[in-house]
Amino acid sequence: MAPITYDDFEKVEIRVGKVIKVEDFPKARKSAYKLWIDFGNLGIKKSSAQITKLYQKEDLLDSLILAVTNFPTRQIADFISEVLVLGVVLEDGEVVLIQPERNVPLGKRIL
Template sequence: MAQIHFDDFLKVEIRTGKILRAEAFPKARKPAYKLWIDFGEELGVKKSSAQITKLYTLEGLAGMRVLAVTNFPPLQVADFMSEVLVLGVETGEGEVALIQADREVPLGKRIS
């Protein structure tokens, strides 16, 4: 992968959010959940489709704090408009572990 400059990195807006609710997403091509994530006063609640069904249950997601890219264009996934990209790391077994702050931080805060 090519190296990028710091200015390129600054174009990616990654913010903190809290998952308000999660639902099953049977219409997705790959197993996924629908997420509603609160990014605070500035951005409000945004939706995301996330392929995280192997490591997370619907019940365990509510209240979880996550990081997401908030300045990608929305993407239509089946009958659902995904507005942000929740960040995770593939474990090597096809599982995705969500990236989280190690302590509570304000909602909508941009990473730096």
């Protein structure tokens, strides 16, 4: 990948959110969940996440996540994904969520 500048990085808005609702997403091409995420003052945003092998729905509820909040929306099957939840992609393609180690205010920006 080509190097970027700090100014480029500042254009990416990464914020802390809390998962408040999780549903199966059978219409997705790959196994995924529908997530509703509370970003505090930014409101509740939706996302599709391919994390079904490492995470159970009940374990995701009330968990803090990091997400890119300034991407354009994307339609996945019949669902509009508004944010990109961030995770580490393992060699087998599974995704491990990136999460704050402590409670922090919802909607806070990551730099």
